[in-house]
Amino acid sequence: MKDIYNVGLIGFGTIGAGVVETFNRNLNLMEQKVGAKIKLKRIVDLDIETDRGVAVDKNVLSTDINDILEDPEIDIVIELIGGYEPAKTFILKAMGHGKHVVTANKALLAKHWEEILKTANDNNVRICFEASVGGGIPLLEPLNERLAANHIKSIYGIINGTANYILTKMTEEGLDFDEVLKEAQDKGYAEQDPTFDIEGHDTAQKLIILTILGFGTYVEQDKFHVEGISKIKQEDIEFIKNELGYSIKLLAISRIEDGKLEVRVHPTLISSDHLIASVNGVFNGVYLIGDIVGPVMMYGPGAGMMPTASAVVGDCLDIMENMERPNIYGPKDTEVREIKNIEDICSKYYMRLTVLDKPGVLHAISGILSRYDISLESVNQRRKNEGREVPIFLITHEALEKNIRSAVKEIDELDLVKEATLFIRVLED
Amino acid sequence: MKDIYNVGLIGFGTIGAGVVETFNRNLNLMEQKVGAKIKLKRIVDLDIETDRGVAVDKNVLSTDINDILEDPEIDIVIELIGGYEPAKTFILKAMGHGKHVVTANKALLAKHWEEILKTANDNNVRICFEASVGGGIPLLEPLNERLAANHIKSIYGIINGTANYILTKMTEEGLDFDEVLKEAQDKGYAEQDPTFDIEGHDTAQKLIILTILGFGTYVEQDKFHVEGISKIKQEDIEFIKNELGYSIKLLAISRIEDGKLEVRVHPTLISSDHLIASVNGVFNGVYLIGDIVGPVMMYGPGAGMMPTASAVVGDCLDIMENMERPNIYGPKDTEVREIKNIEDICSKYYMRLTVLDKPGVLHAISGILSRYDISLESVNQRRKNEGREVPIFLITHEALEKNIRSAVKEIDELDLVKEATLFIRVLED
Incomplete structure (x- = not known):
């Protein structure tokens, strides 16, 4: 002393x-x-x-x-x-x-x-x-020390306030991405070049740190999937909220599945009942699951001067x-044997297709999906507009990402499909 | 080592x-x-x-x-x-x-x-x-160590899973207190003698510990107001949720107001948008405000074997x-000069009065309230039932608790009032 x-x-x-x-x-x-x-x-x-x-x-x-x-x-x-x-x-x-x-x-x-x-x-x-x-937010020390008796099973977090502010505003005020981004820039919540925040790079850097602490595993940023929120439209937000009872959040996810570590950053559908769906505006929240404690969440201001x-x-x-404390970050003998490729993850998916409203279009799409072993939980075309472009919203059952990607590639090559299909992963607890 | x-x-x-x-x-x-x-x-x-x-x-x-x-x-x-x-x-x-x-x-x-x-x-x-x-939940150490650069301004927490389970079930399933309590007992979420949990005593003991850590002040249990949830009816829950957009939670509150410390345990109305209103079931959540960090919340399982x-x-x-670390719990030189008496707190209040549905009843009640300097934000009698008992729901503007108590005492002495008036404090951030 x-x-x-x-x-x-x-x-x-x-x-x-x-x-x-x-x-x-x-x-x-x-x-x-x-x-x-x-x-x-x-x-x-x-x-x-x-x-x-x-x-x-x-x-x-x-x-x-x-x-x-x-x-x-x-x-x-x-x-x-x-x-x-x-x-x-x-x-x-x-x-x-x-x-x-x-x-x-x-x-x-x-x-x-x-x-x-x-x-x-x-x-x-x-x-x-x-x-x-x-x-x-008291976050890293609690994860690293308070929960040290636990093998961490799963971490998912909202760790970028700018992206969360934009998604929250789109959800609460029915505005489009570009409008909200501009407002966020005017208010100083978003940079003039917002790429770093809205395309998930900031979230990815933070996820690398969380992954070290949770799983004792260092993963380089170009070794995992990072995807931002700029392709999300108001019609996605609205459908997901009103028809499905879900929210879209930009999540950093790191979790063990079958001994492999999934590390990924992308917009994610999560049930509106889930506590993390209530993390709104510029606030951050990180939800952890330990094998002994179960789920815990830490919430608070993710940025700002004070x-x-x-x-x-x-x-x-x-x-x-305590100047003598050794730097022990994360479990030493990690359970992680391998980082899972994004193509190998299994998930439910939300898809928004933009198609010509013509008889047969759904038949063509469902044919492709079924060939890739993708079954549907629901299909929704809310607007009729014969001969014009309309969105179709799909929810799949659990499917392999590589099949989703292949199917979407084929779908997007159809003449009837007028815009690149958006697919968003669904997270279930 | x-x-x-x-x-x-x-x-x-x-x-x-x-x-x-x-x-x-x-x-x-x-x-x-x-x-x-x-x-x-x-x-x-x-x-x-x-x-x-x-x-x-x-x-x-x-x-x-x-x-x-x-x-x-x-x-x-x-x-x-x-x-x-x-x-x-x-x-x-x-x-x-x-x-x-x-x-x-x-x-x-x-x-x-x-x-x-x-x-x-x-x-x-x-x-x-x-x-x-x-x-x-990693809670006490984060409060005591991670946030040690902060003067804590306010702590409020849901720290009893049994009471929270009951209130959540009443809210989600429209059941009465007694029904839910019985179900909770059957499931093992509530003791056969549930007094300790539902009347706030367990919450009070925990609040004493939080108050030591947050404010460096030890308060004995009989020195602060402790009130449980057993008087809450389904009609309160319903009105508060549907008409006001609020939730009822059993909160432990410890906060500095004008240099005095408020320490209290009671059912509390809190906006449904507030994150702590999303802490449901047997889970616990504690919301802290530090002068430097602002608001943070920790959430997780508040009880259970693992x-x-x-x-x-x-x-x-x-x-x-670290076997040498001294036991320093809470700020040493506390800002707290005095514990505020519950009668001296200032709050908005929700009130449920049970009255005979007769002309003049509201006039009599509002006369009493106005004599005690209590002004009303809203008055609501949703059922007409001439000559029979009906509930009236009131929301006051900010008022002094001692005035509320005196007014309620007078109101309950009126012939037209058929049941003890319930009043619940409203917490605004």
């Missing part, structure tokens, strides 16, 4: 300002928790002039990274610059100097997990990253309370 | 059998997590003959408590006999022998918190009790990973 813990912060952006504000507001609470003095000794950023709207002692600010890396008094380095470089170099150097590291950098962890973990272990320092998934700062500072306090 | 950790289990009931089963199934996983051997060295119970349905080495069983208390090799004692005595004596003695303690005993903690904590600290041992509130065992064993692993 030390008398004082010194913290260095690299990156004085939005989250960095949140960390400073947390220190400003709650330092007393934090010091009492740890039983020692805590000092935010140095903040390094390229820009130390711009006012971040939080009170900060000018003498703490520096543009020289070595003021943190080479200061022997600094125990913990918070990295909040994000991205791969120079974040990675700074983190590895900090570890080389014997400093513990707290980061919210999901991209870096998802890409360089093994190197970062090894460097931490080689230097006997801790690496904590609660803020990297689910923002302020929520993310809460997790970052929580990690700092945890390190101060 | 030791090579082997020995655990002693006191109490081989349902949860105890769950702990044994967890050791049987997942010992390998647990040992890898901790990096040492783990042994369930001794199980003590008065009855060591009855088959608990789990595999257990006969040599591990004993009826002599001293086989645990006086065995110097045992590092951690799990207490699962419940109740006050002999549980308390055993726990204090175990601590006196330098053993760390894990317990799920909410009754004991709620009553003797200060003595137990002091004894643990005097003996430099840890006391862990994750399973005492919310069963298997879920509770998951939390108990999780505590054991946590102790093995």
Whole structure:
């Protein structure tokens, strides 16, 4: 136990300002928790002039990274610059100097997990990253520690607030994807280039981290299926909600099926009665199933200045309370023998076909489906519009994804089919 | 770090059998997590003959408590006999022998918190009790550690599965309280004497523990308002759901209002859009608001053999990973200066009055309410039945509880009022 813990912060952006504000507001609470003095000794950023709207002692600010890396008094380095470089170099150097590291950098962890973990272990320092998934939600530590008596069977989470906001608005207000995206951009909930969020890449990076913790397995991002929400139309949302009693959510899924690990990110139909269907707006929620505990869910703000700062500072306090704790993330001897190819998963599917409203069209489609061993739970053509384009909605029974893909490919080659068929996987508990 | 950790289990009931089963199934996983051997060295119970349905080495069983208390090799004692005595004596003695303690005993903690904590600290041992509130849900540690950078502003939770099951069934199936209670008893979800669960006493004990962790304040059970669900009728549920878009939940509430702490257990109206309204059946959910993080919720199985065992064993692993951690529960320097009397709270209220359907009845009632400064948001008499008893449903604007109580007392003295008026507090975020 030390008398004082010194913290260095690299990156004085939005989250960095949140960390400073947390220190400003709650330092007393934090010091009492740890039983020692805590000092935010140095903040390094390229820009130390711009006012971040939080009170900060000018003498703490520096543009020289070595003021943190080479200061022997600094125990913990918070990295909040994000991205791969120079974040990675700074983190590895900090570890080389014997400093513990707290980061919210999901991209870096998802890409360089093994190197970062090894460097931490080689230097006997801790690496904590609660803020990297689910923002302020207490999530990674509960999964990794509180549930350590469990083999995790399944994780599925809503871990991107932008995508969830868009799907929620489409559902609640009957608006189209483009309209909602524009509104989200105006409100600052979506970036000007929203690809990273709406196409599932952000979710995929976070899922890599969840998969390490839940299954002790590191999976590279190009090794699993990632699909976004941009093809979802208002008519999908409406049909799924009103006719099926389901919701569409962009889910990160990682689960064991027959000894193989399924890792996938895609829009998913889930029963509206399922608690995760009630995770709305920019909020995040992660639903876990352990073999001993059964299902648990953690919910909260998945992003934002102050929520993310809460997790970052929580990690700092945890390190101060136990600097010796080894970095054991995920079960060591994983049950996972293989990552399942997306083509080998089994699921029910929702499909929206856009066809010419003519006699025989359904017969042609059902013929193809049956040849691929796909049976139907329901078929629904809600509009009649003889000779014009209409949507047909199908729900299949459990089918193999590779059969679905082949069938959809054949279906889309039919003259009567006027638009690429959309298919969405259904998740049942 | 030791090579082997020995655990002693006191109490081989349902949860105890769950702990044994967890050791049987997942010992390998647990040992890898901790990096040492783990042994369930001794199980003590008065009855060591009855088959608990789990595999257990006969040599591990004993009826002599001293086989645990006086065995110097045992590092951690799990207490699962419940109740006050002999549980308390055993726990204090175990601590006196330098053993760390894990317990799920909410009754004991709620009553003797200060003595137990002091004894643990005097003996430099840890006391862990994750399973005492919310069963298997990772809840207390996240609140106490992960959110340690936050001043907690508000906690409200559904932490009794029996009461929640009954309210859920009444809501979903339109049944009356007595019918559902009987069904719950038949299914084993409710005790033959259900008082402890349905009148809120179990919830109150758990709330005491949550209040320690959230606000650093110990409140005795007879110092706060505790009210159960037995007066709720199907007509309340129905009106609240269909006309108001609200749900009734038995909530444990602990929150700071104007520097004073409100601690209360009672049925509560909460908007059906609120995530906690989606916590159904025997499940538990606790919603927390921190000043930095904002709102978070943890959800899962609040009771049961295996879920509770998951939390108990999780505590054991946590102790093995850090035997030196001091017992710091809740903020040290609490913001709380005073516990607010229930009469001083401010709330909206739902009221169900049973009156004779006669001209003038509403005039009489509204006169009383207005004299007590209570204004109405809505009044609803859905049935006409001239000269007979009918229910009237009222929603008030924000009012002081003491005024509500005085008004209800006067109203219930009117000749036209035929049954004690029910009032239920409304919780708004």
